[in-house]
Amino acid sequence: LDIYTLWEEEKYEDGIKWKFLEHKGPYFPPEYQTLPDDVKFYYNGKPVKLSLPAEEVALFFAQMMDHEYTTKEVFRNNFFRDWRKEMTLEERQLIMDLNKCDFGELHAMHKQKVEARKNLSKEEKLVNKEANQKIVDEYGCCVLDHHRERIGNFKIEPPGLFRGRGDHPKQGMLKKRIQPEDVIINCSKDSRIPEPPAGHRWKEVRHDNTVTWLASWTENVQGSCKYVMLNANSKLKGEKDWEKYEVARKLKTCVDAIRAQYQEDLKSKQMGTRQRAVALYFIDKLALRAGNEKEEGETADTVGCCSLRVEHITLHDTLDGQKCVVEFDFLGKDCIRYYNKVPVIKRVFKNLKLFMENKQEGDDLFDRLNTQMLNKHLSSLMPGLTAKVFRTYNASITLQQQLKELRNSECLVKLLSYNRANRAVAILCNHQRAPPKTFEQSMANLQAKIDSRKEQLDLAKKELKQAKKEAKGSSDNKLLMSKKAVQRCEEQLLKMEVQATDREENKQIALSTSKLNYLDPRISVAWCKNMEVQLDKIYNKTLRDKFAWAIDMTEHDFVF
DNA sequence: CAGCTGACTTAGTACTATATCT
DNA sequence: AGATATAGTACTAAGTCAGCTG
Structure with missing residues (x-):
């Protein structure tokens, strides 16, 4: 491990993250191996030898059959739709109904494999461990400026069936195998450019030192970017982490003024300002997340502060002997339920009543507010201040x-x-x-x-x-x-x-x-x-x- | 100037290694 | 020594937030 003191090293000009970056590129999962002859898939009771791509996806399903979610309608429909896309024309004409598919032998084979892996001898496990270590040594490290650093996630995510959290509308969809042709490499010009696997080429090799990632690709289920980045123990991440806490400490010095300000804003003539003040009150007092808007139908229905809807809170003039109680009940990040009964100050309570007037289920509580507006306001109060800083600070x-x-x-x-x-x-x-x-x-x-x-x-x-x-x-x-x-x-x-x-x-x-x-x-x-x-x-x-x-x-x- | 995209942090869970117990 | 419990790691989904774009 390098010995360094990051706060003593030179700082690069704004936005520059490194001067030199060298790595071996990401590590790809092994290719799919076809099933042994005695393990068969059956459709409508008859054995069917599937094409390689269809078979691979069938095995993804078979591997998950112990999980309850393979019985869910949404999961099964999404899986079946995507699976059929991988089939040959012939297969597609034959296999029309998931309920007539029998993955039993595939499932049994998978369980057997898991069992066999568990029962490996000490020596065999050691051999595997050493082989893994070799991969880590070769692909898991990079050189960034003067330091040899560990990479956090140098392995390309293997293909499989997407399982989001909670009630995800895309659960069961096929997460496709990533090829080198999908991957963008980022490294410095004067480094040894990573070699793509034999017979392949990279999508692109770029030299962008304003970002910290070493490789990226676009994932097909949600269409979002995935990145290969450094380990948390790296200088770059450590510095960022330190900065984060310094911003939170700075908030400590002005939090009183900010609180006084939003107390004042609760009385504003502007509805937007008042909504902002109430939201800020929640974020500060209850450590709620900012709550960006999400595209409906693309993800599970979860909310944060700014995206709260009227059905997520219930107002009680008195509850259990306390006055002005707000009862929260909503799903937050990762579909974790937030349930809390909180007494609030009168002015907040009165504002909430006002915000809920003439609204029905499904309507935004803060209809004149979003996270951009909130953060813009916060950054004007203190440089670097955003909603999430309150969570860190509190x-x-x-x-x-x-x-x-x-x-x-x-x-x-x-x-x-x-x-x-x-x-x-x-x-x-x-x-x-x-x-x-x-x-x-x-x-x-x-x-x-x-x-x-x-x-x-x-x-x-x-x-x-x-x-x-x-x-x-x-x-x-x-x-x-x-x-x-x-x-x-x-x-x-x-x-x-x-x-x-x-x-x-x-x-x-x-x-x-x-x-x-x-x-x-x-x-x-x-x-x-x-x-x-x-x-x-x-x-x-x-x-x-x-x-x-x-x-x-x-x-x-x-x-x- | 809203909507989108990219980059990065935050999050829970499944799996694996290690420690502890019998 | 093997079984079991616990701790730690790997994985990847799901957020935040800023800057770009049409």
Whole structure:
């Protein structure tokens, strides 16, 4: 790994991201191999030997058959439509009904392969691992300016069936195989230009040093660009990350003024201004995302702040003894449900009532506002300020405050309070996860262990009592041993109880997203220094690499 | 000047490796 | 030593936001 101090290096002029960039190009997935003769696809009960392209797509479906979504109407229709496009004319004339398709043998073969891979011997697994490492060494690195850097995603995404999140209208569509002819390479003129795979050529080789990507292609399902980019531990990404937190810290210095301003704007004569003020209030108070408009029918129906519709909120003059309560219920990014009942200030409440007047389901709550207008306003208040900066700012400041409030002495308890602070942020940002499949079981296991340890502790205590009675002096060997046993039991019990609390509180909350994207790492590094906690207790290797810049520059007295 | 596109960050989940337990 | 639980990684979808374009 290169040793460098990025804040001491020269800065390029505006927009220039590098002077030299060399890499090997992306790594392509292996070509499709036809099925063995004894694995057959059946249509209407009769075996049919499919053409190679049709067979490949059939296998994509067969591989997913354990998933519930292959039973969904939308998924099946999209799949069947796209599959038929890959068929020969003859196949297309024969295969007219997905329900008459029998992928059973293909499915069984796939499961067998998965099983076989799992059962490989240690040696075979090692061979695979080494082969993988070789690919990483060859394709996973590049040279950017003076540094050898890891690439984040150097592998071309393999073909398969698209599965969006939630109720996605395009689920089941064929995500096509990417050829070198689809790929644009970006590198510097004076570097060794990557070789396309034999018999192929690149779509284009360009030398654009105002962008950070090494290769790109257009994905066929949504028509969007995909990029090969650097790993998070790279200098380029680190610098950007640092900048992000510096902008958020700058917001700290003017957030009071901005809050005063939008409180004032709540009274504006301009409807647009008032809507902007309410939206900003939500973004600031609830850490909502900006909420860009989305093309209807192209993606799942999700919203953010500016794209909220009237059916996403319910107004309660009083609720559970609180006044002016707004009940939010909508699907946000990744179709994660946002549900929250929040008391708001009167002026916001009155404005919301006004915005909802004469509107019906499906109408925008903020019909005079969009994210461009909002961000334009924000950038006039502070350079670099956009809606998402509030999320970063509020997340980081919350962590700092919580850590202050939850100070504790025991190391284990220290970590628990760190996690609690982290959790407060995750809740603010609505970072959820599916409860782990094994959650109930593993919780029960842990409880059983706690119970048995408690019994052990009781026993150990009794033995200690006995030993005290029998002891001839305080240095009696048996007495000392008994004391130690009790102590050990107590420590282990505490450890397990802390673990149980932590795990229970974490059941449906994902801590990693905020740790990775929202919490200024310098807060955590400083906390570790002050609390004398090893950094690796809260940051794994990947995180320590990503936040190398913060680890290097942060003193114990850092304040966000 | 709205709509589109490109570039980049943020996100949850499935898979894999490692640690811990029996 | 093998089984199981947990942590970490890979993957790629889904956002944000600015600048371009017709």
